[in-house]
Amino acid sequence: MESRLSRLEAVQVMVLEIGQISNHCNNINEFLHAVHQALSRIMYAANFYVALYKAEQNSIQFAYHVDEFDPSPDPAIPVILESPEASPTAWVIYHRQPLIMTAEEDAAQEAAGNSWGSGARAEHWMGYPLLDHEKKSLGALVIQSYDTEHTFSQEDQALFGLIANHVSNALQGFQSVDRLERAVQERTALLAHEVAERRRTETLQRALYQIAELSFSVADPNSLYAELHQIIGQLLVARNFMIALYHQDTEEISIQYFVDEKDEHPSMKRFPLGVGMTSFVIHCEHAQLIDKTRLAELVAGGQIRQALGNMELYSWMGAPILANDHVHGVIVVQSYDPHILYSETDLELLAFVASHVAVAVTRLEADREMRDAKARLEEQNTTLNEALLALQEAQSELVRQEKLASLGRLVAGVAHEINTPLGICVTATSHLVDELKLTRKDMAADTMTQESLEEFLDIVDQSLRILTSNTRRAATLVRSFKQVAVDQTSNDKRLFQLKTYLDEVLLSLQPKLKGRPILVEIDCPEEIRLDSYPGAISQVVTNLLMNSIHHAFENNAEGQIRITAEADGSNLKFDYTDNGIGVDQDGLDKLFDPFYTTKRGQGGSGLGTHIIYNLITGVLGGTVKASSQPGSGLSYQIRFPMVAKNSVKPA
16 A cells, blocks of 8 residues: 555656656757656656657657667658558557557567567557647657566556656647757757767867877878878868978978978978978967968068968968977968868867877887887897807707717727727638648648647637637627617617617727726616617717716726616606716706817817707607716706607707
């Protein structure tokens, strides 16, 4: 009961409010907006419109329209009223009776073949006619809901009918349909003015955006000035346009861009400050609007020393290009047409645009300086790149020479090692030949005895044993050296047994270990097989071993080198450790740097560990880390795939 009383009170307040608004409001749109706001306080009114009817034209105008789904029609454009069978709004206006319609009833009309309205289908639609005192139709008041949770009860319908009556009375209070039409026209004119202002603002914003873009997209000043002319021409009549720059160091003005209907070229391309209207703008540091009368006054007063250019002008504007309290130049537009006279509004617009042009000009100058600096840096960078390329080529050549030198040292060592068994074989062969000659001589003289024959056979047996053992030793050395040397020079990928290959590499390095109290141990399972680059592994082991010989064990000190390998999934864990003198942290940080060596001037190239790093990370596709402390030896932790990638090619 209290709810109904509260609602009735709200209705009474609304009725009074409608009456008060209609008494002092002359704008139909404002009146209907107020009605809508008041109606929303007593019922659901999210979708509400008012259609005013013009009987003589059989048309309606949507004086007010708010809808959640359908766009609002232009209130200034009349719409031909459809037949009552085709539109519920037309039905209400023609029949001058209220119409309450649900979504089911709307669907039934459509199923019957009737096109019942053109808007979105509402869950509940309610329209009441607006009638004058003679019961003639003034239009229709419509409210609708697209939500099933918001429908209109019998009480809502009765209240809406009451509101429609009061709106009808208020509309008649506007004196006539002509008054309503004038109100709509005024509203339309206001909207047109707002649209024009909005378009003008959008044009100005677009022009300012284009000016800002110019400093980034245009590098040539002449192109920049031509683009500025085109942009300003969208805002003002600028058939006669000029841009002049002020040179503070020489107190001169130079014309950078000039387009004029009367003169093809300016009378002076460069002139001293104080001459012409441009100088007057620079002195004042703010925009100036000058006509013939004012020009004569400025010349007579000595503020303009000499007028330049064609004197047939009717209107002239100049705005300073001002940035950071410094005048960079002046933008000028002028008119020779008495029908085109610039106003203060035009002057303000030109001054506003000129301030943005100043930003573009200063940015262009800054960009030009940056481009010059960039060009100098690029030239320096090119020189540095050429030097770096030459250095890289030299480094690559040194690395190649180091690898060849390493192979050469291996050849020399193996050759020296092979020389011993071959010398023994030569000696044994010579002795055997001599013994054979003596035996043949005894046989020819028939002095051969059983004892001498047995001695000869013993000598032959002993010589053959010596020849066999030493030739086998030489053959083993040659075979190991051949395989290692071929791997280091061919860089081919193949399948091999790691333990056997490490033994061959170690055998080829025996000449380097000969006479040194260094024990080398290899801990590697026999079953580990790699599909990788044996040449890279040989080079890594060789360089590691030679580094230990030359650096870890000085003065023929005793030492131990241990090589361990084990499978870790698809990777190989390969650790190399010596118990030599080790290196400090500074040396450890530089260990893999090219040309770093602690034996500078003593035959060290500084490329051994650099080659190791490149082979492991590049060819073998793995990683390498080193750890050491002075006096505690040096260790390398190497990890790489047991099956190397086919795309990796050794360097």
